[in-house]
Amino acid sequence: MDVTHPRPVRVVKFGGTSVGDIDRIRKVAARVQRIVDEGAAVALTVSAMGRSTDALVATAREVTPRPDRRELDMLMATGEQVSIALVAMALTHLGVRARSFTGGQAGFRTDSLHGNARIVQVDAEPLRRAFQEIDVAVVAGFQGVDDHGQITTLGRGGSDTTAVALAAALGVEECEIYTDTDGVYTTDPHQVPDASKLETIDYDEMLELAALGARVLHPRSVWYARRYGVRIHVRSSFTNAPGTIVTRAPRGQEAAMQTDRPVTGVALDTEHTRINVVGVPDQPGVAAAIFAALGEAGVSADMIIQGVPGALDSRQQMSFTVPRDLADDAVDAVRPVLEAIGGGSVSADPDVAKLSIVGIAIGSTPGLAGRMFAAVSAVGANIEMIATSEVRISVVIPRSHAHDALQAVHDAFGLARPTATP
């Protein structure tokens, strides 16, 4: 152990619901006090209170329909800053030595992609030094500063990433994410009541589920955890029960023993919009130009399909999905490319959903795609796009069939919680 660490450090994170009002903030403080009483220093990451980030964004949109992203970061960062100050006060009120840290103060350096910045470096020294004097460092999730001292945000759910990055920087094995569910489920229990809780889940599986809209963890936090070997413990803010451990599952032969359940989870994502680009002159470099423009606009496209050149003319078409709040940016980025090329049009279709099955053995287990497509078709959903990887199979379907298809696929792979037999 580092000589500057007189005590073990626990890295914990409480989300927006857990600090949603003064009463809950007091409960978080009391819970963290118990951890301190057990002899640990605590690096505590908190999110903005409840829906306060949404409220800030809504206020910004009252001022202007398309707020400057740098200014939006300046605005949104206040949400966590309020939380950390109040939580630190609540801890101090209990006699716990606590101090709040903005992202920048806690050593978070990011790139300059406002609204969706990536952590470049975390300097753990400010917290290490602080732990010589205090018990709890209350760190603002979701934010950092770039090389120019500008405040940046990590994008939605970025507080998870903050917590995991703190664990990595502090050399702590486990990052505890306290949330309003008690772990990771085979799918969203709000939509599928018989979804079952997983004891463990592999990073890659969790990464796919998170990327696909399972809101329990931010994908970048899982990516970060995998990269730095930080175990994530997703657990309930309200109980002491163990939750779900996100870690590295056995691969290869060991994994083969688990293929009786090749699908770990099913995810439904209704937060993406399908962008359709049609009537594009079929010439080399068109796709490259379009995706270069998207990249410059900070838009990551997912599930890209490009149509086979038609027999009747030489025009191309292409579809891809983007996060819904970036759909306007995507359209704006593509339009000038089409104008430069001299043809084609771009439009956005928000009425789509992406349904995915996830499991680390999917790539090595034949027949899963067929079972999934059959379940989707059985509820009358037309499959518009398909994408596969080693650990998942995704389909884009009309949003109107999303819920039925989710339940059908969850059933088809036997993921329901066993019914209690009396």
Place this chain on the structure above:
Amino acid sequence: MDVTHPRPVRVVKFGGTSVGDIDRIRKVAARVQRIVDEGAAVALTVSAMGRSTDALVATAREVTPRPDRRELDMLMATGEQVSIALVAMALTHLGVRARSFTGGQAGFRTDSLHGNARIVQVDAEPLRRAFQEIDVAVVAGFQGVDDHGQITTLGRGGSDTTAVALAAALGVEECEIYTDTDGVYTTDPHQVPDASKLETIDYDEMLELAALGARVLHPRSVWYARRYGVRIHVRSSFTNAPGTIVTRAPRGQEAAMQTDRPVTGVALDTEHTRINVVGVPDQPGVAAAIFAALGEAGVSADMIIQGVPGALDSRQQMSFTVPRDLADDAVDAVRPVLEAIGGGSVSADPDVAKLSIVGIAIGSTPGLAGRMFAAVSAVGANIEMIATSEVRISVVIPRSHAHDALQAVHDAFGLARPTATP
């Protein structure tokens, strides 16, 4: 002119009422746009929206009755951070090139006295550089960072100080303070309807009025303006009419011409609490120990009186006034001193008011004190404490008589607006 200043810079400040809601923020942006259209770059200081700072403090007090001051600064600083982001968005929406700056980003370095920090240095380089690319730098008033990178606040009204300090740092002669009144009055027109507007007022007079509770300007801003020779133009957010210029008035012989009106204004301050220390053993160094303790607690005492040692015993008494929100801190600071001395008790009396007359010729005009005391006594107010300086005479009276005494003194010195003769 500095070669890095391609355009003149105007330094303007809008208070919390002026940015109280989205509609008003739009109006501020439109007004600032007109200044930009006239060819100036604008260093725009804004306060927190409306009563949002009060709301933040109230929230903190829900968490704990005595919030940690460092955390309170962390919390309160978000108020201005919200304003600057929204104002910058509103300007950008109008096509004005704008960027927001927290106090720290705008180069404000302060000492570490949280809640009432003093500006140590303002580095104008960030704004000078920014003006090569933008038209308006929207600067968060009221805040800075100390040498350790901790966020500090300048105390209530500190946004005025921010604006004046920016003018000084940028080498701009005039700082325009836009407010919800149209200038500085002989006294608070809300309390005395026939108060008259002043065309000009001397720094020292304004300093006294501001220190005494005239809310139009923060005393530290006036002190700063006097020290750096920055002219303050207090003017209305809602009209284009000239307001009141705070500047250096003639002294000595020139001033003698003005002694037909030796009193410039009357101020009533009900924001102070009287602290009474009684039964203290009369030994050397007691007062020094008490005021050292107050200083350490960050409490400035005003209007100190110490009783003459009594004939009957050798016990001392002492009274002083402190800002109301520091009264608890003052009592807490004094109590251990008394315990160490072995006697005496301390109590707080909030039911007092301080009434003052202000004018740069007061010290050289005989008879003013008598006229003031007569007016106060005529309304039945008992004068509990008296303090005088070259430019003011103050009395502490029971709060119940405050309003009547204010009107009487205002009348006694002929400060009422001339009645329009039809």
